[in-house]
Amino acid sequence: MTDTSSNAPELAFPNIDGVALKPVNRASHTPMGIKIGLHYLALGESHIGTGLAYDAKLAGNAQSGVLHGGVVTALIDETAGGAVVLATGASQSVATVDLRVDYMRPAEVDKPLYCLAHCYRTTRRIAFFRAEAFHTPDKPIAVGVGTFMLGANSTKPGLLGSLMEAM
Numbered sequence: 001m002t003d004t005s006s007n008a009p010e011l012a013f014p015n016i017d018g019v020a021l022k023p024v025n026r027a028s029h030t031p032m033g034i035k036i037g038l039h040y041l042a043l044g045e046s047h048i049g050t051g052l053a054y055d056a057k058l059a060g061n062a063q064s065g066v067l068h069g070g071v072v073t074a075l076i077d078e079t080a081g082g083a084v085v086l087a088t089g090a091s092q093s094v095a096t097v098d099l100r101v102d103y104m105r106p107a108e109v110d111k112p113l114y115c116l117a118h119c120y121r122t123t124r125r126i127a128f129f130r131a132e133a134f135h136t137p138d139k140p141i142a143v144g145v146g147t148f149m150l151g152a153n154s155t156k157p158g159l160l161g162s163l164m165e166a167m
Helices: 031-036 069-087 159-165
Strands: 022-027 039-043 047-052 094-103 113-122 126-134 140-150
Touching (some): 031 069, 047 069, 069 094, 069 113, 069 140
Antiparallel strands (some): 022 039, 047 113, 113 126, 126 140
């Protein structure tokens, strides 16, 4: 996978107390990630951080310009999937089994949106995660929890494997 940081928007994952993260900048290669402009921005031992620049085309309300809730959910889902792939050493594919998203407030117009996800437990076939979407880490916009099936198909995750080499 080539480094796409030269084409990336100006995004930098914020520092989060107690979470050691290494900066990276790679565009998502999934169809949904590409559509919403998602970038992988930070990797840690058990965490992954992503972000996307504000784009009015992603607004759920044309008058207010607030991002569509589906964009926030997609950001959480892909980031959490990345955290699970990271936790399993990029050795197997994953598929969302369950995803719950609690919205605290709408995403603000013209601000980048970030997500930090953590895979906190894996079993032989299931991985469990927590994730937060935010503009600033101390004020979440939405919180997600859920599970992923491990070994969902015969493919191997490509992007995170190349990102993990940078760690």
